Amino acid sequence: AQTVTQSQPEMSVQEAETVTLSCTYDTSENNYYLFWYKQPPSRQMILVIRQEAYKQQNATENRFSVNFQKAAKSFSLKISDSQLGDTAMYFCAFMKPDRGSTLGRLYFGRGTQLTVWP
Amino acid sequence: SAVISQKPSRDICQRGTSLTIQCQVDSQVTMMFWYRQQPGQSLTLIATANQGSEATYESGFVIDKFPISRPNLTFSTLTVSNMSPEDSSIYLCSVADIPGRITYEQYFGPGTRLTVT
Numbered sequence: 635a636q637t638v639t640q641s642q643p644e645m646s647v648q649e650a651e652t653v654t655l656s657c658t659y660d661t662s663e664n665n666y667y668l669f670w671y672k673q674p675p676s677r678q679m680i681l682v683i684r685q686e687a688y689k690q691q692n693a694t695e696n697r698f699s700v701n702f703q704k705a706a707k708s709f710s711l712k713i714s715d716s717q718l719g720d721t722a723m724y725f726c727a728f729m730k731p732d733r734g735s736t737l738g739r740l741y742f743g744r745g746t747q748l749t750v751w752p
Numbered sequence: 753s754a755v756i757s758q759k760p761s762r763d764i765c766q767r768g769t770s771l772t773i774q775c776q777v778d779s780q781v782t783m784m785f786w787y788r789q790q791p792g793q794s795l796t797l798i799a800t801a802n803q804g805s806e807a808t809y810e811s812g813f814v815i816d817k818f819p820i821s822r823p824n825l826t827f828s829t830l831t832v833s834n835m836s837p838e839d840s841s842i843y844l845c846s847v848a849d850i851p852g853r854i855t856y857e858q859y860f861g862p863g864t865r866l867t868v869t
Contacts (some may be wrong), residue, residue: 742795
């Protein structure tokens, strides 16, 4: 089974600062996808960013970027210019496609509660 | 992206009863999943809802306790049967292979908060 580890249960950052959330995973697969999801207090899970394992270039979505280190099985999320609305639980997730497909189930880490304060 | 709705958004139920949760998507999607998120915990996959056939359950989840239906490509239900307080959780559906989106990206509904007394 795939495992996803988020070693930081809680983090806090001041508004406009930068914060990095860590995630490691364990797999013997070579083809997989990685995701960061955000769950605000409203509990709606929102996809923040994705990374294909076959791509060496780190994914970027506006203020959100990842540091993907395939050999180290590390997938950290950097949030720049933090905003109060970034306060949420952040989940790292791993997906191994089913054979012959690009689809598959997600394996989630335990989450990191990020608080952005003024 | 697709609009995913769930009904009910929350409910309080007595032990021994059953609750059916609905998940509706505004476009046809290949994959639908049901997850459970226990208080303060991460998400755990219950099953993959297969259109026109029986759901595929993960280890630790059985059809008698969590029957799932998927009559078409836009709708699925999850029933939590013979409930006990341990079933108090948030139940979320997710979908993948949404038209116009990256195939493997999964998007989630707003969740159903279930409390069993």
